[in-house]
Amino acid sequence: MKKDRLKKIGSVVFKITAGFVGLLCVFIISVRLGLWGHIPTSTDIQELSQYEASEIYDTNNELIGKFYLSNRQPIAYSEIPQHVIDALIATEDVRFYDHNGIDIKSLFRVLFKTILLQDASSGGGSTITQQLAKNLFSRKDYGIFTLPVVKTKEMIVARRLEKNYSKTEILELYSNTVPFSGNTYGIESAALKYFNKKTSELTPTEAATLIGTLKATYTYDPKRFPKQNIKRRNTVLHQMHKYGFLTDAEYKNNLQDSLKLDFGHYDEQRGLAPYFREEVRNTMLAWCKENSTKDTPYNLYTSGLKIYTTLDKTLQQYAEESMKEHLQKLQKTFEEEFGKNAPWLSNKTLIASVVKKTQAYKKLKAKDLSEKAIMDSLSVKKKMWWYGSKGNKEVVASTIDSVQHYLKFLNAGMLAIDPHSGAVKSWVGGVNFEHFKYDHVKKSKRQVGSTFKPIVYTTALEQGVAPCDYFSAREVEYENMEGWSPSNSGNIDEKYLNYSLKTALSKSINTVSVKVLEEAGIGNTIALAKKLGITSTLPKVPSLALGTAELSIYEMAGAYAAYVNDSKPVSPYYLLKVENKKGELLEEFDHTNDTVQPAFSERTRQIMVELLQSVVNTGTASRMRNTYGLQNDLGGKTGTTQSNKDAWFVSVMPKLVTVTWVGNDDHRIGFKTTRTGQGANAALPIAAKLLQKINKDTTFNAITKAQFKNPSATVAEMLDCAPTKRDGFFKRLFTNPDKKKKSNFKTKN
Structure with a gap:
């Protein structure tokens, strides 16, 4: 009896096991067959x-x-x-x-x-x-x-x-x-x-x-x-x-x-x-679209392309470090000068206009909520992360608080190129890409201030003005320009002093620059700017001499390159070649352009190099020497725009041109004081710190130790004059220094 029971149990176990194995085999076969x-x-x-x-x-x-x-x-x-x-x-x-x-x-x-x-x-x-x-x-x-x-x-x-x-x-x-x-x-x-x-x-x-x-x-x-x-x-x-x-x-x-x-x-x-x-x-997405075929499609994110560029990794690191080091200190000063009356704290109209541009506001507006209901909702505080110049931090704040917080930050842009080829060596588009996506190198266009003056002076030289021609610094009221009267800032003697072209540029004297533009001609100046690769629209007004034109860092770098590139501008570029994932060449980019003609004469170029060096040696950019101790062969130009909205500095070396801009992304917010917001203080230090870093790195000796060629004997003689000249006795006797001179702006062309 016991044996029969065991036999039955064994039979049941066998059947269950066999059934399980059978089902398992059927299951495996079904998987193998693709069911x-x-x-x-x-x-x-x-x-x-x-x-x-x-x-x-x-x-x-x-x-x-x-x-x-x-x-x-x-x-x-x-x-x-x-x-x-x-x-x-x-x-x-x-x-x-x-x-x-x-x-x-x-x-x-x-x-x-x-x-x-x-x-x-x-x-x-x-x-x-x-x-x-x-x-x-x-x-x-x-x-x-x-x-x-x-x-x-x-x-x-x-x-x-x-x-x-x-x-x-x-x-x-x-x-x-x-x-x-x-x-x-x-x-x-x-x-x-x-x-x-x-x-x-x-x-x-x-x-x-x-x-x-x-x-x-x-x-x-x-x-x-x-x-x-x-x-x-x-x-x-x-x-x-x-x-x-x-x-x-x-x-x-x-x-x-x-x-x-x-x-x-x-x-x-x-x-x-x-x-x-x-x-x-963005450039490579377009490249993939243009070069893909049915047989060889290219996808930037999946195809394993190898993209070779002109950027120098080390120089880029130095540039980013220089920007961060300076902006941390500048941001602190910027906020302290405004104090409790800062526009991002007290200007309700400004704050409201920015709030209305946020996605949060637009979503609530789409629900047909009242303005009060929207603002109440945007005033609710919650946990969020805020950007700070020393790193991110978690805070409890509202959307409106966040708008005010981000309104206060200064931003920056800097581009360094090889002036002989146009190859981009460093590209700093802003202070923090995670929070400020807008690129200030190529997309942003801001008034360039006095950094446009070299183009005016270059045009004047081409029109026959000599570097030792003297111009009065006296303020003039231009009656045919609705009484427009440009003035100077800083320690400029306007009463009886006349400045040579060289000294006027080094000290960035506004009144003289307008008079130089008269001699150059607005039309001639705009024509030269176009030859220098500037494609933005330039205003046909006398204030062009003071840099009211809105240009990009990208354009300025290519134009300034002409001063050390045989008078020829360059088009900044960054792509060298593209390979597939196997290392096979797909395209090599040819950036040589032998058709570019000199924008101005060699004599003018040599004169301008001397003038740009004087800006650094004795002029508005002298802190490159005095404060930062830089002994390199170096020229440059500072720039500060109206109401201290934009600060610029262009550094010109034989083998490196660097353009730097600093300002607030919102045009309505400028620096509180010229002392802080001028190009020499807000923008120049970034370029100076970069140069200090590469001076210490022997890898960059070819750049840092490069020297300008001495000007020809003819040019040296043309520049041999006193920096200033006083008006004669009788002119001083019959001139009221406290009364503006009235005149009409000459329109040569």
Whole structure:
């Protein structure tokens, strides 16, 4: 009787087992047949194509940024150190070299320990090859059948991978596709992100740190949870020691290492040269569209393009540092001068006008809410992050508070180019790309102030005015210009003193500049500006002499280059060549332009170089010498616009032209005082600090030690005159110095 019962039980167990095995076989066959969706074939596997980030390189082939949907940067197996492979195998798949894609022993361990005994510490059963299958081919949702379906699919794909690729090739594919935190894929991208170094440079401890995150990329993120990461890293080191990849001494030494992260930012919001990278991005999006064909489509975010530019990574770093150092101090002074009466605090009309431009206001307005209801809603305080010159901070504030906060910040733009080719060497578009997206190098156009005067003086020289011609500094009321009467600022003797052209430019005397424009002719001046590459519309009014024209930094840099480039302007450029992901040349950009003609004579050029140097040596930019101790061959021009809204400085060296602007993005807010807002104080220090930094770096000796050529004997003789000349006795006797002279502005053309 007992035997019969056992026999029946055995029969039932057998039938259940057979049924289960049968159902399992049917299930596996259904998966293989594609009833649960397509399974990559051997052909698909042989033609693996992963999205690859496009990379931007500087003039020295240094990586400065990426464009990606997923941050990938594939490398060859030969570039991966053995200790990275050892850490991976010891932690993820110790029998990797012994199985054919599926580790049966691990599967049974998972079945009995993890599933039946609920032992979470037993680990997973997926091999590196199965994980690769998951990385390469995304999972789909099948409801309650999701886990068995996707696991079966991955096993099938793993077997196919093992048939088509060697173990080394599988490790290479895995290393290049495995996901790390922060939308980062592949060991190379992770190494650059967390340690700012290539995979080949990783230490065993750093390798263990990264491999350790694979168990749970968020939980063990080194940035978010350093303590948990170190604990997990030590587990990886233990596994490496356990399986003979580390000696006792190596294991003990590595355990003592602290977690030292060095983030290399390549995202669009942060990192080096974000405004420049955005400019390159827009240009390359157009390039991809123009050059894509049906057979060879190009996608900036997935095609793995290599984009080579003229930017100098080190010079860019120095430029950004110089801007930040100066703006921190200037911002503090700017706010202190206004105090409680600052426009962003007290000007209700200004604040309201900016609030109405916010998305928050527009959304509420679209709901037909009353103005009071909208403002009440925008006055509700909540937690948010605010930008500050010393870093971001969390605050409790309203939308209106936020508008007022951001209204107060000064912004800046700076462009440095090679004046002989136009190659861009540094590009600083603003103070912080994450919070201030607007690029002040190429997009922004602001009044240029006295930085336009050299163009006026150049035109006058071309029209026959001599550098030793003298002009009265006396203020004039121009009756045919509705009584317009330009005045001077600073220590200028207007009563009886006449200034030579050289001295007038060095001291930036407004009254003289207008008189020089009379001699040059407004039409002639505008024509010369166009020859110099300025395409913006210039006002045909006498105030042009004082820089009322609104121009971009980009235009100004190309125009000023003519003074050290044989009188020829340049068009700033930044693209050198584009390669595909295999390193094959797709396009090399030719920027040579032999058709550009000199905009003015060589004699005028030599005179202007001497005049620009006098601005630095004895004029409005003399603090380059006195305050910053710069001894380089250097010319320049400061600029300050009406109501101290814009501060400019242009630095001219034989091999580098740098244009700098500082001001508030809202035109209605200027500096409180000329002392703080003048170009010599607000903009010049950024260029000075940059020059100080590159002077200390011997890499830039070719730039910093370059010298202007001496002027010809003829030009030297033309410049040999006293800086000023007093009016004669009788003229002084019959002139009332306190009465404005009245005259008509001469319109030559």
